[in-house]
Amino acid sequence: MSEVRTLKVALLGCGNVGAQVARILLDDADALAARSGARLELTGIAVRNIDAERDVELPRELFTTDADTLAKDADLVIELMGGIEPARSLILTAIQNGACVVTGNKALLAQDGPTLYEEADKAGVQLSYEAAVAGAIPILRPIRDSLSGDRITRVLGIVNGTTNFILDQMDSTGAQFADALAEAQRLGYAEADPTADVEGYDAAAKAAILASLSFHSRFALEDVYCEGITKVSAEDIAAAKDAGFVIKLLAIAEKITKENNGNGGGEGISVRVHPTLLPREHPLAAVRGAFNAVFIEAENAGELMFYGQGAGGTPTASAVLGDLVSAARRVVLGGPGRTETTTGHVPALPVSASTTSYYVGLDVADQPGVLARIAHIFAEHGVSIEIMRQTIHRDAASKNESAELKIVTHRASEAALAATVEAIKGLDVINSVTSVLRVEGV
Amino acid sequence: MSEVRTLKVALLGCGNVGAQVARILLDDADALAARSGARLELTGIAVRNIDAERDVELPRELFTTDADTLAKDADLVIELMGGIEPARSLILTAIQNGACVVTGNKALLAQDGPTLYEEADKAGVQLSYEAAVAGAIPILRPIRDSLSGDRITRVLGIVNGTTNFILDQMDSTGAQFADALAEAQRLGYAEADPTADVEGYDAAAKAAILASLSFHSRFALEDVYCEGITKVSAEDIAAAKDAGFVIKLLAIAEKITKENNGNGGGEGISVRVHPTLLPREHPLAAVRGAFNAVFIEAENAGELMFYGQGAGGTPTASAVLGDLVSAARRVVLGGPGRTETTTGHVPALPVSASTTSYYVGLDVADQPGVLARIAHIFAEHGVSIEIMRQTIHRDAASKNESAELKIVTHRASEAALAATVEAIKGLDVINSVTSVLRVEGV
Structure with missing residues (x-):
């Protein structure tokens, strides 16, 4: 020395x-x-x-x-x-x-x-x-160095503490978005102008960085499909909870191959940010409050998770x-700086090329044959149903009857799901489509 | 290229x-x-x-x-x-x-x-x-590089999948150790000679490596206090469960300072492996089956956790x-290899110098004044009680009455706790000391 x-x-x-x-x-x-x-x-x-x-x-x-x-x-x-x-x-x-x-x-x-x-x-x-990305959590170095001999297939990240706090509040107290946001602002977890957080822009920038390192290519903000949490309602959260899910805002970067790209889509990387249902037993589901975590799936390493404080x-x-x-x-x-290893330009795919499972909530007329007609429309569009659950509501005063239908699909493309929902809306027995939410980790 | x-x-x-x-x-x-x-x-x-x-x-x-x-x-x-x-x-x-x-x-x-x-x-x-250490989980590089500008204060690791599988089986099925071990052997999670795993030797080697990197000094196997899981009984697990805890075999490396070394012990690093009670809401408590995880506390980063497959x-x-x-x-x-940064020789402390909370289970006579006498002995030895719960058992046939006493202490030194238990054993109202287990994460 x-x-x-x-x-x-x-x-x-x-x-x-x-x-x-x-x-x-x-x-x-x-x-x-x-x-x-x-x-x-x-x-x-x-x-x-x-x-x-x-x-x-x-x-x-x-x-x-x-x-x-x-x-x-x-x-x-x-x-x-x-x-x-x-x-x-x-x-x-x-x-x-x-x-x-x-x-x-x-x-x-x-x-x-x-x-x-x-x-x-x-x-x-x-x-x-x-x-x-993800504040104190060492995540970029492990991706770049520790996993350099492996192939990452998917990254799911809770990378914005503000939105995780808000969704966690909604989940634990039943609050609506606006009230949970106000609480987050009161506690200093959300800024006076919360746009960058709640619209998902902050998470989208981090998704682009995570995708670039994980898939050795360059992804910019415009490659990221972005949907924030402002439209997530207390009813969505309650329905998710009832079905054994929790809603998280996830930054997702995922390799789309011939095997998982739905019907004849392209191959490349899907980078997106949106509210997502996760099964309550998924490791990311336990990430509470303003904490962050990144869940990685790699061919050889299997599942890894990195957890800690994402801000402050x-x-x-x-x-x-x-x-x-x-x-x-x-x-x-001495010695030169570390070189970023980029081997080529893997295309960024539009969100319509990615596949996930979906949760679809429907308010339907309580008539014989409704289930069959809806199931038929899913089948016609190549969207396979994993779970379908019907609950009948009777309003004693008006003697009206309606039924609530909750559907979880197998993996399907965004395009197929959108066409399915469009066709279902045209049915005379449908009162309304109450939620359409993406599901991961099933 | x-x-x-x-x-x-x-x-x-x-x-x-x-x-x-x-x-x-x-x-x-x-x-x-x-x-x-x-x-x-x-x-x-x-x-x-x-x-x-x-x-x-x-x-x-x-x-x-x-x-x-x-x-x-x-x-x-x-x-x-x-x-x-x-x-x-x-x-x-x-x-x-x-x-x-x-x-x-x-x-x-x-x-x-x-x-x-x-x-x-x-x-x-x-x-x-x-x-x-910890198979696929990138843990050594984050400790050495990502946290090089921080000070790690404590590392708690589930670093042996075999013992985690066995303890998890015991926790979820109520099995005794021998039966859970047999099941682990049948499924290929434990070897025919399971000694290195169940006696904690494998975890102890990993604890020495984690401690060396985390505290920039050299710790060898002989610096590690090691206690395996062979004496953990179904009754210990049940008692822990009942009190809201789960038992894990933890590799612990911890900085002992004047503030946390109990009564006048030395300063240095405590490196140890032993069965440990963790609150069920602690992030490590959710690490199931043969998975591994390392939980790190650092002065600036706060709490971090790294999770994944520890073997295979x-x-x-x-x-x-x-x-x-x-x-x-x-x-x-080009450029030279990375140098390990070791700045000095921080002493490894004996387990008697470390402090943890303890869970103590006692089978006592159901007589007035017993609680007070036991509480007095804890106080005499400077061990502060956090929770004390008494359950009365009545055997209708023999008309015998006995009481079960469950005590969780605040942090105390091994030495003080051992002296307390010794003194309690000498009381005429004590039928037996049913468990003495260390607690972390409270």
């Missing part, structure tokens, strides 16, 4: 996560030096407003508004500003100056990752972004610092 | 895991080349008996009994023979010849890891052993190949 180097670390952004990263860099300097083989000297923190209030008290002399100069004079640059610009330009500047970069910027990676990876490769530096300043800072120490080790030991 | 190198791969051992590794190397050669940046050519498989029956059909010309020559002429050596010798000498030979080594040999690593790590460092080659030829082969591809990438890119 006699000739320990010092590496200059520039921090861009000092929000929730950035402030904790700065704190740990200052407080744990000795331990980080022992792990890295170099002292990690925080040379500055670039912010828009030096006088803004922050969670952590940090030396005022570290702050600067000149991000560009800071980034140019560092060995390691941590970008935690978020958003596309100026983050993108600053990262490119840092890379071109030979710095390794650690970022948690999922939106930027999902939109323009390939440019950044290529520039890092060219410059021979490391670009790491463990913090961009301190947990996410752990992921940032893990990347930083790894990058520092690489600088100290 | 015009100038792709070929790296020679020697496989030592062709059991359950080795045969699957060979199969994947042959079948998935193109995908592995794409991931590695080099073709991985299997040059030979060293075995004791070339004509032995194997699960997988492999080209006969690959087999050899001359492991030494094979290992000397390879760029990458995979050691899956198990046992100490000749595995140890062959690995050292390979390292000294500049080969990177991948091994799954937990017994060797727990006994003589430091020698191997030092030799690999000196030679500038990579020694990887992800397969040695194909899943474990996935971990071996992940290490192999990573080692090949390193050879292709």
Whole structure:
């Protein structure tokens, strides 16, 4: 330890996560030096407003508004500003100056990752972004390195804590979406403008990153089919519960082959985010509150699950610092940066090419022959029924009778299911289609 | 891809895991080349008996009994023979010849890891052993790399599938240990001689490896306190169940500080394997059958869990190949092997210095004042009681009355608890101490 180097670390952004990263860099300097083989000297923190209030008290002399100069004079640059610009330009500047970069910027990676990876490769530096998906959970490194000798076939992730909290509230209290959202906002789990979370955009960016690493190809945000949780009703949750399911917002990346692509669809990767029914005994079903988890199916490894805190300043800072120490080790030991291994361009398939099971809830007239007519329509469209359950409701006052029909299908294509539902709506015995929800893990 | 190198791969051992590794190397050669940046050519498989029956059909010309020559002429050596010798000498030979080594040999690593790590460092080659702990689950790399900027405070692992299967059977069917073991043997989950599993020795070797990586120091098998599951009775399981717990065999590595070391014990690391009560809502409690999982608590990341298949030829082969591809990438890119970061020698503490909560079951006389006398003894020894529950049994025939007392303590040292139990045994109102079991996760 006699000739320990010092590496200059520039921090861009000092929000929730950035402030904790700065704190740990200052407080744990000795331990980080022992792990890295170099002292990690925080040379500055670039912010828009030096006088803004922050969670952590940090030396005022570290702050600067000149991000560009800071980034140019560092060995390691941590970008935690978020958003596309100026983050993108600053990262490119840092890379071109030979710095390794650690970022948690999922939106930027999902939109323009390939440019950044290529520039890092060219410059021979490391670009790491463990913090961009599932906060503290080590998931990107295991996918990229530990599973590099295997073939991943499917990834199912609970990667947005806000929506998991809301759905969990709805499931445990019977609340409607709006009330559960208000509760999440009150507790600080949801932002004042919750759009990015509840519409699934945040999960979609993470899905693109997970898909790219899992299937060694490039998937961008526009390749991801995205459906949020705003239309999930208390009635959907209750019906799911009654049938032994829980509803989760899943980020799904899945290999579609001739065997599982439904009727003659293409081969490629389906990347999508949507509310999904999971059997209550599935490992992901037990992921409660704001926790995250990623479930992976691989040809040889079988089923794996990674579970932990998906957000929060301190947990996410752990992921940032893990990347930083790894990058520092690489600088100290010498040798080029890690290359992303991309072997080709596997097509991203539209959601209509993917297959899942479906849960379909119908409010139908209580007449003889209704079940048979509905079953016939499913059969005509090549959608096989796994479970069909009918419950009769009698309204004593009006003497009306109606029946509730709950159907779980075997795997079918989106297209076949949509055509089935369309045809069923045309039947005179149908009062309404109450839910159409995708099912995984059966 | 015009100038792709070929790296020679020697496989030592062709059991359950080795045969699957060979199969994947042959079948998935193109995908592995794409991931590695080099073709991985299997040059030979060293075995004791070339004509032995194997699960997988492999080209006969690959087999050899001359492991030494094979290992000397390879760029990458995979050691899956198990046992100490000749595995140890062959690995050292390979390292000294500049080969990177991948091994799954937990017994060797727990006994003589430091020698191997030092030799690999000196030679500038990579020694990887992800397969040695928890089969297919990527756990060692996340601990070493992803959490390198954090401080792990505790690791709780279900790392032996055989004992988890047996305990799970006992829990779900009420079977006694001997019957559950017989069932596990019938289904192939337990070997004819189950000693290494049921006495906890296999888990202890894994605990030593987990502790070494988590706490950046060297822990060997003799540092691990080890207690197997042979004395766990159906009655213990039933009592645990009744109190809302499940019994798991846990490998535990935990930082003992002034704050949690009980009354004036030392500071250091407690590494131990023993049957442990876990609350049924703890994430590890849901790990059923032969699955493995490792639960990690870190200062910044908080709680993390890694779950998957802990054994089996194909899943474990996935971990071996992940290490192999990573080692090949390193050879292709150049640069030195990864150095294990050890910063000092943190003492391994005896089990008497560790603290846990305890479950104590007592069969006592049903007399006034018994509870008070027992509570007094706990207090005298500084062991604080969290829950105390008394159930009265009346035998109508004999008119005997007895009471069953179930006590869960707050965290206490092993020494204090042992002294408490000793003192309680001396009371005239005690018929017997029915269980003393450690509790975690409360």
